[in-house]
Amino acid sequence: MQELKNKTILVTGGAGFIGSHLCRKLLKESNNNNVICLDNFFTGSKKNIADLIDNKNFEVIRHDIEEPIQLEVEQIYNLACPASPQHYQFDKIKTLKTNVLGAINILDLAKQAKARVLQASTSEVYGDPLEHPQNEIYNGNVKTIGPRSCYDEGKRAAETLFGDYHKELGMDTRIVRIFNTYGPYMDVNDGRVVSNFIMQGLYNQDITIYGNGSQTRSFQYIDDLLDGIVKMMNNENNFYGPVNIGSLEEFTVKELAEIIIDMIPNCKSKIVYKELPQCDPKKRRPDISLAKKMLDWEPKIKLEEGLKKTIEYFKSIL
DSSP states (O other), X not given: XXXXXXXXXEEETTTXXXXXXXXXXXXXXXXXXXXXXXXXXXXXXXXXXXXXXTOTTEEEEEOOTTSOOOOOOSEEEEOOSOOSHHHHXXXXXXXXXXXXXXXXXXXXXXXXXXXXXXXXXXXXGGXXXXXXXXXXXXXXXXXXXXTTHHHHHHHHHHHHHHHHHHHHHOOOEEEEEEOOEEOTTOOTTSOOHHHHHHHHHHTTOOEEEESSSOOEEEOEEHHHHXXXXXHHHHOOSOOOOOEEEOOSOEEEHHHXXXXXXXXXXXXXXXXXXXXXXXXXXXXXXXXXXXXXXXXXXXXXXXXXXXXXXXXXXXXXXX
């Protein structure tokens, strides 16, 4: 039997929540994969990749993608960018630079290395949507100078760059739009709704809902997301996207809080309400018809199953 050729894969943002899971998956799926984790550790954590450090096929490079880099790789997953509002709003100019300058530098690296490159975009490109559910041809409702604009518009600009490099230079680019994702290795202080509610519930603190709790989200477990983006990277249909990767199960934020309270034994937390932040989307659920058709992908893990694993993880690190 012919031995498979080694494939060197770069994961930018590889020490983050999604990136660390992706590095782990890529190493497990083939002994022939060499995985390079590139991260500036602004929001990524060495703890997320501690179990991978001794793997002979794994390498870590501390680097900020705002600066160019040269590597010999066959595939690139570009996940480098803070994803939670409190992190990407901490330094809005840097967030925009990471999305725009970072995309240019990663695309130039891919061009030089003749590598296939995937951009991790986001459902935030739809803004506060006026269409529901959101499909890939919907242009979105995004404010250019709002508090979330550094992230929303940065990701939209990155998509434009990936599309133009594909059309004008013939490069092999891919774009996925990631909807709300949760699971182990989430940062306990990242300010996202799932991690917030779980931590507040485990400490029996008031569970904080911004707005009246009627705003909706669809939550996908990390394993489903990984299957989707790996399928997108490896599809040989010349399909470059963009494509939605997310769950069809839609819940109000209040319903999510109640589910988590019920799942944590002896939880005494009460729900409290605070003012809704500016530009916070009222509804968010993907149309995944394109992912089903082109990638034969759809999520499999139900919310309660994924939350059980996530709650156990947070318990283990307290």
